[in-house]
Amino acid sequence: MIKVTGLTKDYGSRRAIDNLTFNAERGEILGFLGPNGAGKTTTMRILTGYMAPTSGTAQIDGFDIMEQSLEVRRIVGYMPETVPLYPDMTVFDYLKFFADLRKIPNASDRVDEILETVHLEDRADGYISNLSKGMRQRVGLAQALIHKPQVLILDEPTIGLDPAQILEVRNLVREIGKEKTILLSTHILSEAQQICNRVLIINKGQIVAEDTPEKLQNRLTGAQRVHLRIRGSIDEAVTVVESVPGVSTVTVKSDNSMEFETAANQDVRPDVARAVIKAGLDLLELHPESLSLEEIFLELTRDEPPAPSIDGTLPAGD
Amino acid sequence: MRNIWVIARREFKLFFISPVAYAVAFMIFLILGIIFYANVAAALAQQSAPTVQIVIAPLVTLLLFTCPALSMRALADEQRMGTMELLLTAPVRDWELVVGKWLGSFLFALSLIAVTWVFPIILNILEQPGIDQGMLLTSYIGVLLLVAAFLAIGVAVSSFFSNQIAVFFITLVIFLVLWMISYPAQAMGSTGGDLLRALDMSEHFYNTFYTGILDLKDIIYYLSVTLLGLVIGTMSVESKRWR
Numbered sequence: 088m089i090k091v092t093g094l095t096k097d098y099g100s101r102r103a104i105d106n107l108t109f110n111a112e113r114g115e116i117l118g119f120l121g122p123n124g125a126g127k128t129t130t131m132r133i134l135t136g137y138m139a140p141t142s143g144t145a146q147i148d149g150f151d152i153m154e155q156s157l158e159v160r161r162i163v164g165y166m167p168e169t170v171p172l173y174p175d176m177t178v179f180d181y182l183k184f185f186a187d188l189r190k191i192p193n194a195s196d197r198v199d200e201i202l203e204t205v206h207l208e209d210r211a212d213g214y215i216s217n218l219s220k221g222m223r224q225r226v227g228l229a230q231a232l233i234h235k236p237q238v239l240i241l242d243e244p245t246i247g248l249d250p251a252q253i254l255e256v257r258n259l260v261r262e263i264g265k266e267k268t269i270l271l272s273t274h275i276l277s278e279a280q281q282i283c284n285r286v287l288i289i290n291k292g293q294i295v296a297e298d299t300p301e302k303l304q305n306r307l308t309g310a311q312r313v314h315l316r317i318r319g320s321i322d323e324a325v326t327v328v329e330s331v332p333g334v335s336t337v338t339v340k341s342d343n344s345m346e347f348e349t350a351a352n353q354d355v356r357p358d359v360a361r362a363v364i365k366a367g368l369d370l371l372e373l374h375p376e377s378l379s380l381e382e383i384f385l386e387l388t389r390d391e392p393p394a395p396s397i398d399g400t401l402p403a404g405d
Numbered sequence: 406m407r408n409i410w411v412i413a414r415r416e417f418k419l420f421f422i423s424p425v426a427y428a429v430a431f432m433i434f435l436i437l438g439i440i441f442y443a444n445v446a447a448a449l450a451q452q453s454a455p456t457v458q459i460v461i462a463p464l465v466t467l468l469l470f471t472c473p474a475l476s477m478r479a480l481a482d483e484q485r486m487g488t489m490e491l492l493l494t495a496p497v498r499d500w501e502l503v504v505g506k507w508l509g510s511f512l513f514a515l516s517l518i519a520v521t522w523v524f525p526i527i528l529n530i531l532e533q534p535g536i537d538q539g540m541l542l543t544s545y546i547g548v549l550l551l552v553a554a555f556l557a558i559g560v561a562v563s564s565f566f567s568n569q570i571a572v573f574f575i576t577l578v579i580f581l582v583l584w585m586i587s588y589p590a591q592a593m594g595s596t597g598g599d600l601l602r603a604l605d606m607s608e609h610f611y612n613t614f615y616t617g618i619l620d621l622k623d624i625i626y627y628l629s630v631t632l633l634g635l636v637i638g639t640m641s642v643e644s645k646r647w648r
Contacts, residue, residue: 167487
């Protein structure tokens with residue numbers, strides 16, 4: 088459905104994305120993970136026909152994004168990151184305007200239908216300027232869905248929403264993703280884990296990892312980290328925990344709790360729990376710590392430090 | 406073509422909730438009314454019969470200064486609000502967007518100009534045997550062509566910036582330059598002077614339409630300026646995709 092080959096975009100002398108190549112199939116929800124400025128939005132803007140790449144090509148449903156831009160734009164629904172809205176229009180008029188631009192037959196009926204999908208039917212005649220952030224986000228989503236697009240491109244669709252709305256949007260995306268292709272960007276790993284079939288991690292304009300969310304996490308988590316909290320002095324607990332076989336690198340955290348690592352394939356939590364209780368301490372918390380996106384990034388983008396030379400001095404700089 | 410109409414219709418409707426449009430309408434009607442009253446009163450005292458020029462001359466000057474305000478929002482505001490991103494990713498050709506924006510503001514200007522028709526009607530009732538209908542018609546045709554050209558330039562300027570105030574002043578400066586470019590014509594000798602006169606917007610209006618003459622070359626002049634404005638606007642929108 089989406090086929091990107093060697094996509095590169097320069098802003099002046101700065102390279103925003105560098106030789107990106109990836110595919111997305113029909114019925115696939117592809118997550119785009121990356122820190123700010125990684126090139127997520129730039130890639131999406133190129134795929135939606137908003138801007139031209141410096142080099143490289145991309146095809147959506149067989150249409151070239153440059154040569155057949157209008158065809159591409161017809162089958163793509165796009166929700167930009169900061170949802171652009173006309174504040175002086177009503178929700179209905181706004182959606183009707185985009186429905187008309189997309190030449191949807193019976194546009195008014197379709198607008199009513201999509202308003203129901205995003206639960207805004209009671210706000211149809213309200214002005215957009217009076218909507219809350221979450222509602223605006225849903226208006227933007229409705230705009231992207233109005234023409235039942237084959238490919239949906241969502242730039243940070245859940246940013247700024249409250250938890251209930253986030254859940255709703257995620258469910259909606261999952262529902263749509265069953266028969267459509269969705270490319271969505273996020274910087275929340277758990278979100279990608281929950282809704283995406285496949286994740287691309289990009290950093291500084293380059294793909295640094297590409298896999299299913301589960302495999303990605305397993306691959307990165309060579310060791311498992313466990314968080315432990317007890318009542319009372321932590322120092323006593325440290326000695327107890329350190330004595331359990333399989334535990335390594337115990338670190339005391341500032342909030343009077345500790346973390347320790349074990350090998351990924353070895354679960355020592357029952358042993359630790361027994362040891363702590365046997366020592367007469369009150370166990371409050373014991374849970375595995377999963378790597379956050381930030382840590383995965385650090386893992387993936389870490390620059391190898393220069394190896395010290397044999398005699399221990401740092402290599403001379405020139 | 407339907408896209409042009411969809412965009413023009415939204416643009417047109419927006420003028421009716423825009424304070425700028427009301428200010429423009431109020432200013433045009435108020436000043437035009439005062440000047441009209443003063444002229445009619447003076448004509449009564451002197452027992453003379455004024456022509457439709459007492460309406461057209463101030464109307465054209467007012468349009469010169471207010472058209473930048475009607476076109477300044479067109480594309481500038483879309484860029485400021487980020488909605489340009491939606492328009493450029495919708496299946497709309499760049500020229501359809503620019504022409505739609507121009508058409509919307511032109512239709513609004515048209516409805517303002519239509520209201521000013523009441524002054525010639527009053528004049529026609531006051532005078533015996535009525536005013537010169539030919540001059541009335543050519544003057545209004547000229548005003549429409551002039552406004553079409555004004556707004557096309559305005560839309561083109563608004564495609565370059567996201568700040569409406571900047572667009573207003575730059576558009577106004579371009580209008581004034583084109584309006585007065587023939588002033589140094591006499592000092593320039595025949596070739597240079599003719600060239601300046603050919604480029605001048607007021608020369609193409611006051612010498613013909615204003616005096617009751619329809620000349621094809623003036624019609625072509627205004628249509629060319631309109632087309633040029635729309636082409637520049639389209640090119641500017643297209644170029645945004647390459648930045």
